Amino acid sequence: MTKPYHHGDLRAALLEAAENIVNRDGVAGLTLRGVAREVGASHASPKNHFDDLTGLVSELAAVGFNRFADHMQAAAAEHRAPQDKLNAIGRAYVEFALADPGLFQLMFRGERLDKTRPALHAAMQRAFGTLTASVAAAHEGDPDAARATRAHAARAWSMVHGFAILLLDERLNPLLDAGTPQADALALLDDMLTMD
Amino acid sequence: MTKPYHHGDLRAALLEAAENIVNRDGVAGLTLRGVAREVGASHASPKNHFDDLTGLVSELAAVGFNRFADHMQAAAAEHRAPQDKLNAIGRAYVEFALADPGLFQLMFRGERLDKTRPALHAAMQRAFGTLTASVAAAHEGDPDAARATRAHAARAWSMVHGFAILLLDERLNPLLDAGTPQADALALLDDMLTMD
DNA sequence: TGTACATCAGTGAACGCGCGTTCACTGATGTAC
DNA sequence: TGTACATCAGTGAACGCGCGTTCACTGATGTAC
Numbered sequence: 001m002t003k004p005y006h007h008g009d010l011r012a013a014l015l016e017a018a019e020n021i022v023n024r025d026g027v028a029g030l031t032l033r034g035v036a037r038e039v040g041a042s043h044a045s046p047k048n049h050f051d052d053l054t055g056l057v058s059e060l061a062a063v064g065f066n067r068f069a070d071h072m073q074a075a076a077a078e079h080r081a082p083q084d085k086l087n088a089i090g091r092a093y094v095e096f097a098l099a100d101p102g103l104f105q106l107m108f109r110g111e112r113l114d115k116t117r118p119a120l121h122a123a124m125q126r127a128f129g130t131l132t133a134s135v136a137a138a139h140e141g142d143p144d145a146a147r148a149t150r151a152h153a154a155r156a157w158s159m160v161h162g163f164a165i166l167l168l169d170e171r172l173n174p175l176l177d178a179g180t181p182q183a184d185a186l187a188l189l190d191d192m193l194t195m196d
Numbered sequence: 197m198t199k200p201y202h203h204g205d206l207r208a209a210l211l212e213a214a215e216n217i218v219n220r221d222g223v224a225g226l227t228l229r230g231v232a233r234e235v236g237a238s239h240a241s242p243k244n245h246f247d248d249l250t251g252l253v254s255e256l257a258a259v260g261f262n263r264f265a266d267h268m269q270a271a272a273a274e275h276r277a278p279q280d281k282l283n284a285i286g287r288a289y290v291e292f293a294l295a296d297p298g299l300f301q302l303m304f305r306g307e308r309l310d311k312t313r314p315a316l317h318a319a320m321q322r323a324f325g326t327l328t329a330s331v332a333a334a335h336e337g338d339p340d341a342a343r344a345t346r347a348h349a350a351r352a353w354s355m356v357h358g359f360a361i362l363l364l365d366e367r368l369n370p371l372l373d374a375g376t377p378q379a380d381a382l383a384l385l386d387d388m389l390t391m392d
Numbered sequence: 393t394g395t396a397c398a399t400c401a402g403t404g405a406a407c408g409c410g411c412g413t414t415c416a417c418t419g420a421t422g423t424a425c
Numbered sequence: 426t427g428t429a430c431a432t433c434a435g436t437g438a439a440c441g442c443g444c445g446t447t448c449a450c451t452g453a454t455g456t457a458c
Contacts, residue, residue: 006420026307042436110365111222150371151387159351162358167305175346191347196392202401238403344449
């Protein structure tokens, strides 16, 4: 099988390579040349699919947000009660961050993203819509619903996002047992979510 | 006043310049050469004070964490009741992030930090100790105190940290009124902190 | 108080490196006839 | 079914840029005597 001149689906291969790189070397290690190198293509080839690094990063973030939304929706679908669905989404949020830490951080590194790209914009709306709709469902009928729902949404989201970020940065270690870090972290998260 | 050969306190000047740069251009815009340029010194001079970029970033983070701890402690000192102290610390946490966004993000960009540096390690302990001690004080006497306190600490910290990060990345805009963003954000934070 | 000397902060030219970008090109694909 | 041609994905050499780092140096400071 000699290497053909045309790749077939270089765009998809570049995105996959970018994900590998970002999980291995972090967001700062992601370059157009590096991605091309990873798939064995010419260093100028990414230009044909993504204009520049911002384009590549934004398209990768779009892929990430769609997968993120899928993961949260699948988790919610396993429960009936709104509060259970919400907790499941929170767990899914953190699981995603742990499974794909580089990608997760890239998705929330706003400076590198062009949020006006249609694919990214739509994917972000999907992901955040899933979260906020689930919060609203868990609190419908509350008095002063609009304001309370916003506060609940902000709290649920901040809690779970802060937990994920602090965890990835190993800032939560003093609060964790010595054992298997991932399991302990999810146990602590459960305590946190089911606290009140 | 002709420019003297020796600066007087180049180290402090470099740190101050680094803070300006990071707040203006973001963490990725911080370079040894750039910092030297900002103070009008030779590009090789930072080597004398910080070995490399990691050194500079870590020392700047140490300055930041000390200021962060000061700010939180000052806020707590204005209240008597443990829960009020804790809420004040949460507000101070977010205020700090809004006032010095670049510095705040640098402080939590673990990849760039050498946490074994004594100055940084001590400053981090000060800041996080302030937070966790305050949580413990607000919950002493709870049943199953150790576990509950850890969960409370994780929740308070995650909430306030996630809020700050999401806010800086403009992810919370859909939940804010159109008006003055900073005031709205702090109002939303207050709703969130005093919710239950 | 003066002099000699070690120390070291700061200088500026030079280096190699990886990056993004440009450019003329080449090979493959698909469409028109 | 075959042929001509436009299109465009991918190539690889070349460019300029800013970066960190090295190096021999120079100017200022402080200490020993």
